[in-house]
Amino acid sequence: xxxxxxxxxxxxxxxxxxxxxxxxxxxxxxxxxxxxxxxxxxxxxxxxxxxxxxxxxxxxxxxxxxxxxxxxxxxxxxxxxxxxxxxxxxxxxxxxxxxxxxxxxxxxxxxxxxxxxxxxxxx
Amino acid sequence: xxxxxxxxxxxxxxxxxxxxxxxxxxxxxxxxxxxxxxxxxxxxxxxxxxxxxxxxxxxxxxxxxxxxxxxxxxxxxxxxxxxxxxxxxxxxxxxxxxxxxxxxxxxxxxxxxxxxxxxxxxxxxxxxxxxxxxxxxxxxxxxxxxxxxxxxxxxxxxxxxxxxxxxxxxxxxxxxxxxxxxxxxxxxxxxxxxxxxxxxxxxxxxxxxxxxxxxxxxxxxxxxxxxxxxxxxxxxxxxxxxxxxxxxxxxxxxxxxxxx
Numbered sequence: 001x002x003x004x005x006x007x008x009x010x011x012x013x014x015x016x017x018x019x020x021x022x023x024x025x026x027x028x029x030x031x032x033x034x035x036x037x038x039x040x041x042x043x044x045x046x047x048x049x050x051x052x053x054x055x056x057x058x059x060x061x062x063x064x065x066x067x068x069x070x071x072x073x074x075x076x077x078x079x080x081x082x083x084x085x086x087x088x089x090x091x092x093x094x095x096x097x098x099x100x101x102x103x104x105x106x107x108x109x110x111x112x113x114x115x116x117x118x119x120x121x122x123x
Numbered sequence: 124x125x126x127x128x129x130x131x132x133x134x135x136x137x138x139x140x141x142x143x144x145x146x147x148x149x150x151x152x153x154x155x156x157x158x159x160x161x162x163x164x165x166x167x168x169x170x171x172x173x174x175x176x177x178x179x180x181x182x183x184x185x186x187x188x189x190x191x192x193x194x195x196x197x198x199x200x201x202x203x204x205x206x207x208x209x210x211x212x213x214x215x216x217x218x219x220x221x222x223x224x225x226x227x228x229x230x231x232x233x234x235x236x237x238x239x240x241x242x243x244x245x246x247x248x249x250x251x252x253x254x255x256x257x258x259x260x261x262x263x264x265x266x267x268x269x270x271x272x273x274x275x276x277x278x279x280x281x282x283x284x285x286x287x288x289x290x291x292x293x294x295x296x297x298x299x300x301x302x303x304x305x306x307x308x309x310x311x312x313x314x315x316x317x318x319x320x321x322x323x324x325x326x327x328x329x330x331x332x333x334x335x336x337x338x339x340x341x342x343x344x345x346x347x348x349x350x351x352x353x354x355x356x357x358x359x360x361x362x363x364x365x366x367x368x369x370x371x372x373x374x375x376x377x378x379x380x381x382x383x
Contacts, residue, residue: 031342033380033381033382033383034298034299034300034379034380034381034383035380035381038298084293084297087293088286088289088290088293091271091289091292091293092282092285092286092289095276095277095280095285095288095289096274096275096276096277096353097276097277097278098276098277098278098353098354098355099278101276101278101353101355102278102279102355105355108155108159109155112154112155112158112159113155115158116154116155116158116194119194120190120193120194121154121187121190121191121194122190123150123151123154123187
């Protein structure tokens with residue numbers, strides 16, 4: 001089967017998922033949907049963030065670690081937003097205007113109409 | 124004996140290309156698109172057929188299609204009309220069953236994806252041959268035209284429409300991570316059995332269907348090639364990007380996000 005790689009990957013992740021979210025969410029899926037992948041990724045980040053920012057494991061992390069970690073989600077969100085806007089803006093600005101293609105299309109349409117009429121087509 | 128210029132580059136090839144044209148009220152456009160297809164296929168020498176699947180258009184599209192059949196022959200223009208408007212997915216299935224080609228082209232009959240060379244390209248090769256060549260190059264399962272890469276582009280779009288299009292595309296790429304840059308475009312070349320498998324798996328309608336089919340292709344690990352094309356807005360008929368279209372896009376996106 002073509003999907004073998006995908007299935008194995010999916011299985012491993014969904015068994016992990018079953019630990020993280022027990023029940024129906026992971027039970028049915030052999031292949032993780034994009035939604036599950038996102039939930040999985042986001043919750044993983046959230047756990048790491050909570051562990052660091054609130055030192056939940058009592059590792060006696062230096063205060064600077066916690067200070068840096070605490071506003072991190074906001075930073076990430078803002079930088080992702082900026083990145084998105086920059087990419088979209090750049091792509092809008094560089095979207096090709098196909099003047100020539102349009103001219104050529106109009107020319108061909110005229111040609112087609114004449115030729116088809118000659119061949120007896122009633123439009 | 125070698126001839127220097129060989130327009131019939133693929134005479135020896137056994138490949139046959141079927142073009143599926145689902146139509147609804149395309150009386151104006153159908154003759155033009157068929158004319159262009161015939162012209163380019165004849166020029167390139169590939170074996171072809173055009174299947175018109177008309178869903179009982181009230182404007183008499185079928186009548187025009189019959190005239191075209193008389194002009195170009197029953198083996199080139201094949202008519203497979205249906206009794207009522209039944210949707211894109213079933214139209215393709217219906218068409219595939221009749222197809223005698225081993226490759227299938229899917230395109231809008233409204234001339235948006237006209238079959239000419241992309242702008243900003245120096246060689247005057249029609250899109251058709253570009254897609255065919257790309258397919259042969261990597262033996263791809265499907266080759267998709269893309270407006271978002273290389274020399275691809277659009278014509279007749281204002282800033283608002285470009286912004287929406289790019290924004291929607293960015294969102295889709297981020298959420299779904301498909302292996303293709305243009306999900307809503309509909310000028311594509313498929314291996315016949317690949318299209319058959321994909322269409323059977325697709326559930327959505329309208330142009331969300333074009334998105335779903337390429338997402339399913341990623342799921343099934345089919346290989347995808349891309350060719351830049353220019354999208355010239357509908358010459359006849361009105362093209363709108365209204366709230367409805369945006370809502371149905373959003374719904375389709377969320378559905379695919381949650382289910383694939």
